[in-house]
Amino acid sequence: MKSRRASPTPRSPNSAPTVRTGTTVSQGKETFEAMGQSHGLVKYRSDIPAAGRQTLELSRYGDYVIVYVEGKRVGTLDRRKGQKTLEIDVPKEGAKLELLVEVHSRINFGPAMPDERKGLDGPVKVGGKELTLWSTQQYPLTNLNGLDFKPGRGGDVGFYRGTMNVATVGDTFLDTKGWNKGYVWINGRNLGRFWNIGPQRTMFIPGPWLKRGRNEVVVLDEGPMVAEATMEGLTKPLLDEIQVDWSRLHRKPDQKAVLEGLTPAYEGTLPEGDAWQILPVNATGRYLVLETLEEQKGQAYASLAELRADGPNGPLDRKGWKVAFADSEEIDGEEGGAEYAIDDQPTTYWHTQWSGSSPKYPHVLVIDLGKSETLKSVRLLPRQVNVNGRCVEVVAEERFGRIGPSSRYVRRPRFSRPGDALMKSLPSQFSRRFAAALLSVFGMSSLASAGYIVSWIYPHEASVNFWHPPTSGLKNLVQMDLNEMFPVVLRNDGVASGWGLEYNVFQFPFQNVVQVASGGGGAEVGEALFLKKDGTVAGWSSDGFAFIQPPADLKGVVSVATIGRASLALKADGKVVGWGSEGNVEYAVPIGLDRVVQIDMDHFLAAALRSDGTV
Structure with missing residues (x-):
């Protein structure tokens, strides 16, 4: 059986809908919760003051946004992938911006629940300027x-x-099949949601929901326009069909780069690190081809934050550049499209596919310069956070201005066993026997008695390149704390420092610190608390979030603990103060809790040890 389109009336954000039932129009920009709406969609409208190509920036939203400028669909933002910015072309001053925001799901456990909001939950900026006048539907x-x-x-x-x-x-x-993303109703009952990314392609209709003869099917499709509006009923489900979105990839199915016969203009091995790498070349042509042969950790990935080139008169204008081909891109697990290698944003990057499968080396990226150019050097900026995909071997060739294949190089030595990697990071006075014991008993990092840092990894995570402490600058240490790949250490002069898998080494702007507490970190954020000598507490977040900041009147503190989104402070009088992500409010400290001598917490529990030995 089939369901065919019969007298459809699409409702599009590029024109005011005639449908009013079930909709509400209001002024201002509020979250779904503030508007009393649990699910569905909300359309936010505002005007953009200036024309030209600009960056749309959403600080916080939930969960999926379709962006329109002057009624034209220009892109989407997906919270799952951490997307917060989108380059848009604004045709005129006062152009209409429309953001159609959809709820995907809600957190129902854990410390993030109090902070969960849907819709636009923070400033929206275009060209660095916040838009403040909004209407919603x-x-x-x-x-x-x-x-x-x-x-x-x-x-x-x-x-x-x-x-x-x-x-x-x-x-x-x-x-x-053939539809994009949206909702289905059968005889007035909401059947559920669908999305063409898969793997599920069919929606189950219970037999009692159907009737003999004519059944009404209503579909809300979130676009782009459906080419053939038909549906078919099947006797078996289709549950394992991953759909490749070829429109987002810079290659066609089965397309490959043929590079044989090109003459190298440059070939070499790149040093480790996150600094710019300069490849001297002497080539003229329109297409720039980068072929990578090996990654720093010996994995199958390649990544690149920025690619630039210099001519006889200095840096080339990249305005007309575009990606002509990329053999592999990660577009599902993260935003790793090849376009991010030439977007002037060092925090974004091209990354080859890692979700589902990981194509092997070599990897090829082809840039169309827009016109024939003379190149004197090519500059590569490695991925700035995490080392996955950083290239160690690249080749540059001259022929039509391309960079292509050449002979392999002598590869840098890599550790083959966890014990080898451990011994490289341990001081010489640690025996191999003692090192093996540490590796099997403990975890990530430890503070040595001599005041320096020792780091190692779990045996079952031997492939993880944990960010080891720096080789200089961390001496005379008296205390450290580690939570979720975000170590924080304290020197004997009261100065605290930190580093992590996703961060460069840095020094915190606090003095006279007597205790540090790491709130954890990840791909986007890290938090920490600092207890000062005078009994006050300071909070720090890499994203500036307020939930780590203690109450303004907090003093007389002797110990602190934090998980980032929630924190505790033990005062000299034996009482405990708590605060969390809903502003500086008390965070679930039991009434009457006193005579406390020690506190601790993790992501789901908090504990207090009393002077009488009870917990």
């Missing part, structure tokens, strides 16, 4: 009353209505 999708369907083709986002004739009632699997 709500689409809670609680019912379909009032939809006025008319014949015609759909636009971008829109509702479609069709009929499905059923001869024999029974359980059915509705095939959503």
Whole structure:
């Protein structure tokens, strides 16, 4: 059985909808919760003051945003992938910006629950300037009353209505092939949501929801426009079909780069580190081809934060550059598209695929310079956070201005066993026997009695290149704390420092510190608390989030503990103060808790040891 489009009337954000039932129009920019809406979509509108190519920046949102400028769909932002910025072309001053925001899901456990908000939950900036005047329109999708369907083709986002004739009632699997992303209703019942990224392509319809004869199917598709608005009922589900979005990749199916016969203009081995790498070349042509042969850790990945080139008169203008080909890109697990290698953003990067499969070396990136150029050097900026994908071997060739293959090089030595890697990081006075014992009993890092740092890894994580402490600058240490790959250490002069897998080494701006507490870290954020000699506490967050900051009147503190989103402080009088992500408010400290001599906490529990020996 099939469901075909019958008199659909799409509802698109590029024009005011005639549907009013189930929608609310209001002024201002609020979250879903503030508007009293649990699910569905909300459309936010504002005007952009200046024209030109600019960066749209959303500080916090949930969970999926379709972006329109003057009614034209220009892109999407997906919270799952950490997307916060989008380059947009603004045709004129006062151009209309529309953000259609959809809720995907909600956190239902853990410390992040109090801070979970949907919609736009923070400043929205275009060209670095915050937009403050907003109107909103709500689409809670609680019912379909009032939809006025008319014949015609759909636009971008829109509702479609069709009929499905059923001869024999029974359980059915509705095939959503050809549709994009959205919702389905069968005879007025919400069947659920679909998304063409897979792996599930069919939606289960219980037999009792169907009736003999005509059944109504309504689809809200979030675009782009559906080419063939049909659906088919199947007897078996399709649950394992991952769809490749070729529109986001810089190659066609089965397309490969043929580089044989090119003459190298440069070939060499890149040093480790995150500094710019300069490749001297002497080539003229339109296409720049970068072929990488090996990664610093010997993995199958390649990554690159920025690629630039210099001509006889200095840096080349990259305005007309575009990616012509990339053999592999990661677009599902993270934003690793090849376009990020030439976007002037050192924090973004091209990364070859790692989710699902990991294509092996060599990896090829081809840049179209827009016109023939004479190159004197090529500059490469390695990925700035984490070393995964940093290249150690590259080749540059001259022929039509390309960079291509050449002979392999002598590869730098790599550790083959965890014990070897451990001995490279341990001071010489540590015996191999003692090192093996440490490796099997403990975890990430430890403070040596001589006041320097020793680091190692778990045996089952031998492939992880944990960010070891720097070789200089960390001496005379008296205390350290480690939480989720974010070590914080304290020197005997009261100065604290930190480093981590995703961070450069840095010194915190606090003096007279007597205790440090790491709140943890990850790909985007790290937090820490610092107890000072005078009994006051200072908080620090790499993203400036306020939940780590203690109450302004907090004093008389003798010990602190934190997990980042929640913190505790033990005062000299034996009482405990807590605060968390909902501003500087008390964080679930039991009433009457006193005579406490020690505190500790993790992501789900907090504990206090009393002077009488009870917990």
